Amino acid sequence: MSDDEREEKELDLTSPDVVTKYKSAAEIVNKALQLIISECKPKVKVVEICEKGDSFIREQTGNMYKNVKKKIERGVAFPTCISINNTVCHFSPLASDETVLEEGDILKIDLACHIDGFIAAVAHTHVLQEGPVTGRAADVIAAANTAAEVALRLVRPGKKNKDVTDAIQKVAAAYDCKIVEGVLSHQMKQFVIDANKVVLSVSNPDTRVDDAEFEENEVYAIDIVASTGEGKPKLLDEKQTTIYKRAVDRSYHLKMKASRFIYSEITQNFPIMPFSARALEEKRARLGLVECMNHELLQPYPVLHEKAGDYVAHIKFTVLLMPNGSDRITTHSLQELQPTKTVDDPEIKAWLALGIKTKKKGGGKKKKGKKGAEGEAQAEPMDATNGASTQEQE
Structure with a gap:
């Protein structure tokens, strides 16, 4: 399907079939996340879990x-990543990689799936230990999760992307943490994981995005990464990059046979969604990907790092801006946290007290609607600061 045809036939949440596909994808991705967490044990290879x-x-x-x-495309929308400790994101190693998990590791698990191009994305932070998470590790997870809770309440029709950027930075500061630069929350559309409307994590002169207002029937992947360090991650080793997305607007006649072979395989199997080089024949891929990258036929997702010793936490969720309020469809409950900081700021507390659902008019129908929307575990995430649903504060 051409871009023009897709634009012409663009479907959104006004279609019940579209909502069903989003929620079906979310159910799968939530179960996949649960499976991955159960597989995360000391001495297990990261690549095996991915x-x-x-x-x-x-x-x-x-x-x-x-x-x-009609043939419906479906499958992985973003390869499974497990980024360890001070590694920020996108670590999804090749089959030959020997990296294993260790007791006490802080793991950032990131993945997405789609049905007919309707994408559900999730990221979760899990510490490989028994018992509650304490100290600065608990602070950074609480910072990311509380920022995500605030974002959930501010990504609503009528609010602006800048409102969210400012708020999540304030939340992180309350835990003496930083929101990591360069992480973007994106609107998502059918077959588009990174649509035009964007929420910037950190405002700075080097990174600018267009002002945007959230609207009903839009879908967003809200992406929050917090750090106990400076929040300015670096690329340490280009060879760790294994995830790419085809740049559909670029063309070039590749010179090397290996490059043409690999690019043909990518075009056939991964025309739009990001993919892992693990899915390609490894030796040929090493050669072919270089030329594809040199001519910008592929967009890389680099593996970034904070400084050794810094703690990093990642929370990402997919939210549908429905007529009756926001519906968070991807999530996973956190481990028990015992942070060293508490949130006393009145503005942050006011944000957390905001409702997620729009209250409906009418007697009996109101109760039924509220139960249907808010009775799902996915719609009511837990507040990292106290382990209680923030909805109970209303």
Whole structure:
């Protein structure tokens, strides 16, 4: 389908079928996240867990819409990543990688799946230990999670992207942490994981995005990364980069046979969604990807790092801006946290006390609607600061 045709046929949340596909993708991605967490144990190879996550998504999505006449694309929308300790994001190693998990590691698990191009994305932070998470590790997870809770309440029709940027930085500061620069929250559309409307994590002169207002029936992946360090991650080793996305607006006649072979494979199997080089034949991919990158046929997702010893936490969720309020469809409960800081700022408390759902008029129907929307665990995430649902504060 051409971009013009897709634009012409663009579907949004006004279609019940679209909402169903988003929620079906979310159900799969939430289960995949649960599986991945259960597989995270000391001395287990990271690549093995990443492969299990991707395989689970392929298997589960493959079982859906099998009996419809029109072919429906479905599968991995972002490869499973497990970024450890001061590694910020995008670590999804090749089959030959020997990296293993260790007791006490802070893991950032990041993945997404899609059904018919409707994407559900999630990221979660998990510490490889028994018992509550304490100290600065608890601070940074609480900072990311509380910022995510605030963002959930501010990404609503009528609010601006700048409102969210300012708020999440204030939340992080309350925990003596920093929001990591360069992380963007994106609007998502059918087959588009990074649409035009963007929420900047950190305002600075080097990174600017257009002002935007949130509107009903839009979908967003809200992406929060917090750090106990400076929040200015660096690329340490280009060879760690394994995730790419085809730049559909670029063309170039590749010179090397290996490059043409790999690019043909990418075009056929991963025309739009990000993919892992692990899915390609490794030796040929090493050669071919270089020329593709040199001519900007691929967009890389680099593996970034804070300084050794810094703690990093990542929370990402998908939210549907429905007529009856915001519906957070991807999430996972946190471990028990015992942060060293508490949030006393009245403005942050006021943000957390905001409702997620729009209160409906009418007697009996109101109760039914509220239960249906708010009775789901996904719609009411936990507040990291006290372990209680922030909705209870209303």
